[in-house]
Amino acid sequence: xxNTTRFIPWLTLVVLLAAVPATLxxxxxxxxxxxxxxxxxxxxxxxAYPQPNIRALPIDDAVLYDRTYxxxxxxxxxxxxxxxxLVDTTGSGFSYVTVWQFDGDWARIEADQWxxxxxxxxxxxxxxxxxxxxxxxxxxxxxxxxxxxxxPALTPGGEASDLNPFLYRYTRVSLYTYVEVDGxxxxxxxxxxxxxxxxxxxxxxxxxPEDVDTDKWVGIDLYEQTLIAYEGDTPVFSTLISSGxxxxxxxxxxxxVYIRYDRTDMSGAYQQPDFYFLQEVPWTQYFDGDIAIHGxxxxxxxxxRHSHGCVxxxxxxxxxxxxxxxxxxxxxxGHGISVYVYSSGAYDS
Numbered sequence: 001x002x003n004t005t006r007f008i009p010w011l012t013l014v015v016l017l018a019a020v021p022a023t024l025x026x027x028x029x030x031x032x033x034x035x036x037x038x039x040x041x042x043x044x045x046x047x048a049y050p051q052p053n054i055r056a057l058p059i060d061d062a063v064l065y066d067r068t069y070x071x072x073x074x075x076x077x078x079x080x081x082x083x084x085x086l087v088d089t090t091g092s093g094f095s096y097v098t099v100w101q102f103d104g105d106w107a108r109i110e111a112d113q114w115x116x117x118x119x120x121x122x123x124x125x126x127x128x129x130x131x132x133x134x135x136x137x138x139x140x141x142x143x144x145x146x147x148x149x150x151x152p153a154l155t156p157g158g159e160a161s162d163l164n165p166f167l168y169r170y171t172r173v174s175l176y177t178y179v180e181v182d183g184x185x186x187x188x189x190x191x192x193x194x195x196x197x198x199x200x201x202x203x204x205x206x207x208x209p210e211d212v213d214t215d216k217w218v219g220i221d222l223y224e225q226t227l228i229a230y231e232g233d234t235p236v237f238s239t240l241i242s243s244g245x246x247x248x249x250x251x252x253x254x255x256x257v258y259i260r261y262d263r264t265d266m267s268g269a270y271q272q273p274d275f276y277f278l279q280e281v282p283w284t285q286y287f288d289g290d291i292a293i294h295g296x297x298x299x300x301x302x303x304x305r306h307s308h309g310c311v312x313x314x315x316x317x318x319x320x321x322x323x324x325x326x327x328x329x330x331x332x333x334g335h336g337i338s339v340y341v342y343s344s345g346a347y348d349s
Contacts, residue, residue: 026141026142026175026176026177026178026187027177028177028178028179028180029041029177029178029179029188030179032177035177037179038155038156038179040176040177040188040191040192040194041176041177041188043191045176046176046190046191049140049141049174051172051173051174052132052139052141052143052172052173052174053135053139054132054133054134054135054139054143054172055132055133056130056131056132056133056172057130057131057132057133057316057317057320058130059128059130059316060316063315063316063319064126064128064315064316065126067098067280067297068098068099068100068123069096069097069098069099069123069124069126069297069298070096070097070098070099070107070120070121070122070123070124071095071096071120071121071124071298072090072095072096072097072119072120072121072277073119073121074092074119075089075090075091075092075119076089076090076095076097076115076119077089077115077116077119078090078109078113078114078115079106079113079114079115079116080112080113080114081112081114082103082104082105082106082114083106084114087113088113090275090277091275092275093274093275093276093277094274094275094276094277094278095275095276095277095278096124096277096278096279096297096298097109097115097120097277097279098279098280099120102117104117105117105118107120109279124297124298125300126297126315127296127297127299127300127302127314127315128314128316129170129240129300129302129314129316129317130239130314130316130317131227131237131238131239131240131313131314131316131317131320132172132237132238132239133236133237134203134235134236134237134238136234136236138205138235139174139203141174141175141176142174142175142202142203142204143172143173143174143175143202143203143238144172144173144174144175144187144189144200144201144202144203145170145171145172145173145200145201145240145303146167146168146169146170146171146173146195146199146200147169147198147199147200147201147303147304148169148199149166149167149168149169150166150167150195150199151164151165151166151167152164152165152167152189152190152192152193152194152195153186153193153194153195154192154193154194155192155194156179156181156186156194157181157182157186157194158194161192163192164190164192164193165193170240170302173189173190173195173200174189175187175188175189175200175202176188176189178197184196184197184198185197187200187202201224201225201226201240201303202224202226203224203226203228203235203238204221204224204226204344205219205228205230205235206219206228206342207233208230208232208233209254209340211254212254212338212340213338214256214328214330214336214337214338215231215232215328216229216230216231216324216325216328216337216338217229217230217337217338217339217340218230218293218321218337218338218339218340219340219341219342220241220243220250220311220339220340220341220342221342221343221344222243222250222252222305222341222342222343223343223344223345223346223347224344224345225240225241225242225243225302225303225304225305226238226239226240226241226303227239227240227241227293227311227313227317227321229321229324237320237321237324239302239313239314239317240302240303241293241302241303241311241312241313242296242299242301242302242303242304242305242306242307242311242312243305243306243307243309243310243311243312244291244305244307244308244309244310245305245306245307245308246305246347248307248308248309249309250288250291250307250309250310250311250341251288251291251309251341252341252342252343253288253340253341254338254339254340254341255287255288255338255339255340255341256287256333256335256336256337256338256339257285257286257287257293257325257335257336257337257339258286258287258334258335258336259285259286260284260285260286260322260325260336261284262282262283262284262322263280263281263282263284264280264281264284265277265278265279265280265281266278266281266284268290268308274308276308278298281294281295281296282294282295282297282315282318282319283295283313283315283318283319283321283322284318285321285322285325285336285337287339288339288341290309291309291310291311292310292311293310293311293313293318293321293339294310294311294312294313294318295313295314295315295317295318295319296312296313296314296315296318297315299312302314305347325337
C-alpha cells in the first residue's frame with residue numbers, strides 16, 4: 001500500500017528512540033583497545049579501511065526512464081478520445097499516471113483513455129538512488145547511508161564543522177565506533193568526523209530466523225528502514241527502503257511472496273481523503289495481503305517511513321530484487337522468497 005502524503009526527508013526528521021540491537025558489529029569506543037574516547041579509532045584503521053568494501057548497483061537509464069510518468073495534482077477526468085466523451089473521473093488524491101503518447105493538448109494513459117494535458121504535472125524526477133551488493137566475507141565495520149545533506153562534527157555531540165567535507169544524502173560511510181552523548185549514539189565515520197545516529201541508517205545483518213524456509217530471503221528492519229537480502233546465512237545485498245507511516249504500518253512477522261508483477265496498478269480508499277491511484281508500479285512482489293515490495297517512481301525519501309504499508313524501494317533496487325528472487329519460486333509450495341519484517345528499535349511517534 002502506498003502513501004498519500006508528500007514528504008521531504010531532509011526537512012522533516014523522524015524522531016527515533018535509541019536502540020541497541022544484539023548483533024551490532026562495531027564496538028563502543030571505550031571497549032576498543034585502539035580507540036580514544038572523543039577522538040576515535042587510530043589513523044591506521046582509517047587508512048587501512050577508508051571506505052566500505054561494497055559494489056553499488058549500476059544505474060540503467062533504460063530501466064529508469066522506460067515510462068513517462070506524470071503526477072495528477074487534482075481531480076482527473078478521463079475521456080474515450082481527445083475531446084471525446086467523459087468516461088470516468090478519479091477524484092482528487094495522490095495519483096500518478098503513465099503517458100503512452102501526447103496528441104496536442106491530450107495525453108493517452110490507456111488504450112482508450114485520454115486526459116487533458118493541463119491536468120498533469122511536468123516530468124516526475126525519478127530517484128537515482130541504488131543499494132549495494134555485499135562481499136561474501138562481510139564488512140569489518142557496519143556500513144550506513146547518510147539520510148540528509150550534512151557536514152560531520154569534529155567531536156561527538158558537536159556542531160557541524162566547515163572543516164569537514166560536505167556529504168550529500170545517500171553517501172555511504174563506515175561506522176568505525178561510537179560514543180554516547182545524552183543517551184544517543186554518535187558514530188565516527190572518519191578522522192575528526194562524527195555524526196548523530198538519527199542522521200544515518202545502518203546495515204545490521206541478523207541471524208537467519210528458524211522459521212525461514214527458503215534459501216533466499218529478505219530481512220526488513222523497520223527501525224533502520226533498511227532491507228538486506230540473504231542467501232542462506234550470508235547477506236548479499238542491502239538498501240534503504242520506505243515502509244508504512246504510523247497510520248498505515250507495515251506488519252511485522254514472517255511472510256512469503258505469493259504473487260509478482262513486473263508492472264501493476266495500485267489504488268485504494270476511493271472517494272476518501274487518502275485516496276490514491278498509481279499506474280504501472282514496477283517490480284512488485286506481494287507478501288502480506290495487499291502489502292508488497294515494489295519500485296517507486298513518485299518519491300526519493302528512502303530511509304524514512306513514507307508509504308501506506310508497502311515497502312517502497314527505488315526502481316533500480318526493486319528490479320534487482322525481482323530478478324534475484326526469480327529462481328526462488330517454489331511451485332510445489334506456491335510461494336517465493338521469505339520476507340521477515342522486524343524492528344531493531346522503536347519510534348517514539
